[in-house]
Amino acid sequence: MKPTLVIVGRPNVGKSTLFNRLTRTRDALVADQPGLTRDRHYGHGRVGGRDYLVVDTGGFEPSAKSGIVHEMARQAEAAIAEADMLLFVVDGRSGLTPQDRSIADRLRRSGRPLLLVVNKAEGMNRPVVAAEFHELGCGAPLVISAAHGDGVRELVEEALAPFPEVQTEEDAQAGPRVAIAGRPNVGKSTFINALLGEERVIAFDMPGTTRDAIEVPFTREGRDYVLIDTAGLRRRGKVFEAIEKFSVIKTLQAIEQSNVVVLMVDASQDISDQDAHIAGFTLEAGRALVVAVNKWDAIDGYRRAQIKQDIERKLNFLGFARIHYISALRGEGISGVMGSVDKAWNAAMAKLSTPRLTRALQAAVNKQAPPRHGIFRPKMRYAHQGGQNPPIIVIHGNALEHVPDSYRRYLEHGFMVAFKLQGTPLRVQFKSTENPFVDKPPSTRPKAAVTRRGKPDAAAAPRKAVVRAAGKSGTPPRRSAKSPAK
Ligand SMILES: Nc1nc2c(ncn2[C@@H]2O[C@H](COP(=O)(O)OP(=O)(O)OP(=O)(O)O)[C@@H](O)[C@H]2O)c(=O)[nH]1
Ligand SMILES: Nc1nc2c(ncn2[C@@H]2O[C@H](COP(=O)(O)OP(=O)(O)OP(=O)(O)O)[C@@H](O)[C@H]2O)c(=O)[nH]1
Structure with missing residues (x-):
């Protein structure tokens, strides 16, 4: 069972910023799906191969007696009762407030495991920021900056530490x-x-x-x-x-x-x-x-x-x-x-063979080629299956980081029709296997990182370079698309 981390705290301490950071770590299958109302309060996350669920309790106002705020508080109470780990967020810049104290009381009474998270601490002296929050009696404060990502990985690791790593076995015999x-x-x-x-x-x-x-x-x-x-x-x-x-x-x-x-x-x-x-x-x-x-x-x-x-x-x-x-x-x-x-x-659970996938890919590309991106024309060479439930189809080629999401959806739909995969979502992932600047023979192509967003450690690690060193033709090495330093 995936541990459920529940984020609690008074308004404006940075709960949704932390939520976004914790959930950005997992491949966003549907991030750009048109028409999908994304639930901003519940999400999946993954760090270092560990999966977890995250709940942001949003407007937690334990004192509200009626109306929508009351309803939200009720849901927050339910989430607190069911949390595997509570992340109690306070604001390191504004310091300890009476509201923090009353939330701390409430959380301690819940008896659920609890981590105290002092946010907004970028550029500040950690022990100094943490000092005044010890008196909340919620254990040693973890000092982070949700906005910058500082300390977030440590936070997740600490939050997940008490939970055994379970192997999710694909138990096909027992039926769906x-x-x-x-x-x-x-x-x-x-x-x-x-x-x-x-x-x-x-x-x-x-x-x-x-x-x-x-x-x-x-x-x-x-x-x-x-x-x-x-x-x-x-x-x-x-x-x-x-x-x-x-x-x-x-x-x-x-x-x-x-x-x-x-x-x-x-x-x-x-x-x-x-x-x-x-x-x-x-x-x-x-x-x-x-x-x-x-x-x-x-x-x-x-x-x-x-x-x-x-x-x-x-x-x-x-x-x-x-x-x-x-x-x-x-x-x-x-x-x-x-x-x-x-x-x-x-x-x-369908098993899709590489030749059939590649034929379906070629048919889709022949019908409609991926659009050019500046001087790049993404080129798709072959496809193989990378997983089941949902089926993952990995497409190899070059300059695939320039394929727009609309084209990814076009391919997903094409595979769904070609293999009659109705009833399951499927994921198409791209793997660029070559420097787009250089036409090397296939045998010397370097293996490159998957170009999907949200790789496992995106919370903590900057994005890896997609394009490797330049080849022999004298083309200058392209600046890789690193995300700005955190
Ligand atoms: N300096 C700094 N500001 C932050 C940090 N995290 C969040 N903020 C800012 O704090 C403000 C509130 O952040 P939110 O994530 O909306 O806070 P919240 O707790 O979800 O607020 P409510 O939805 O009102 O409960 C925003 O202006 C954020 O940009 C941080 O690590 N450092
Ligand atoms: N007319 C009609 N009423 C139904 C049907 N299915 C369920 N109901 C009624 O809807 C009400 C709710 O049904 P439940 O099965 O308790 O609903 P639930 O989704 O399990 O509800 P929770 O336990 O609150 O999550 C009951 O009064 C049922 O008799 C149906 O097919 N037709």
Whole structure:
């Protein structure tokens, strides 16, 4: 299970700046996907091969009693209760405030592991900045600058240190791991009961003692699945009920641990930001996805047309996913959803051979070549598979760092169609294997870094040069695209 780091602090101390830095470290699959509302408060991060989730509690005002601020505080409270590690951020420039003290009290009472983070300390003497915050009683302060990245890597390492490194094993034999995700009241429990009610549930652990997500293996029509619980299911007689109300962190963790997500939305309601956020997170996690539009029985023809339009407009970035209109209450459409789960899983785990990928790549390039970038014409030579769930297709060539995102999406779509990979997102990565200035024979080409943004250690390390030394033709070495010194 990936540790969840929860960022807490009074307004303006730099929580979102830290959040952005912590989440920028992972390949941003969807950063430039048009139409996707990115959830600014939940994200993935990775440092030194360790993955984690990050939650920014945003406007944490423990005293608000009503309204949106109260609702946000409620969600922040939930996030604090479920945090694997709290990052309590204070402002090293403005010093200790009464509000910091009251938040510290609240956090200490939560009993969750806690790191005190003193931000905005660039150019300052660390021990001096840290000194006045010791009295908060939250342990030794870690002094950082979120804006500049100073101390952020150490912070992550310290935050992750208590958690064992788990190898995420691809357990293909047990069948797809399926999470039913959706906002409150859309009908998840009803769906799960329709799904499991009649089926043989092989094993079921009672929740409560463990904070890990609950897994329910089951078979359906002779196939094995593992249901990943999103809320803490409890079995009552033959029926399952959610013991907790909607939990964002449980939902995110369930998505992370699944292979296929069934995103459930309520046809009697408009598609909300929260629906889009869960969908966006699923896409970012690279999980296969099936959309189930529930309560189809409860609405008339006019409303049906309306909701279809709404989905098209607000979830248009899920073009790869199949959509089912179902009634969990009547048990209608369950088989269709599970059929698509199977197909999405097959697509996510597809094995794509290098010759077939390369042919598909050539066909796409012949149809539409990548645009020139100044004097560069990106050249794509061959493609091979770099991973599954989601399928990763690595394209080798030169000057590929100049390929625009729109062309990457064009290729992604081309591969999806060519290999009938509906149901899973897929990633195209580029590897420039040659100095674009010099036409060397293939055997002498140096291996170069992947030119994707957000390489594992981007939080701490400056970007590596993409272009290596100049060749023998006398072309001067090109200045590499290093990011500015931190
Ligand atoms: N000097 C300096 N300024 C910083 C640093 N980190 C954040 N800031 C600035 O502090 C201000 C607040 O940063 P945010 O990240 O929006 O703070 P926040 O805690 O998310 O604020 P709320 O959303 O109001 O809760 C912005 O102007 C940032 O540019 C830092 O490391 N050094
Ligand atoms: N008309 C209709 N109502 C449904 C359907 N599915 C669920 N409901 C109703 O919607 C309400 C919420 O259903 P739940 O299954 O508890 O929803 P949930 O998503 O598990 O809710 P949380 O536990 O709050 O996350 C209940 O009153 C259900 O009877 C459906 O297909 N049609």
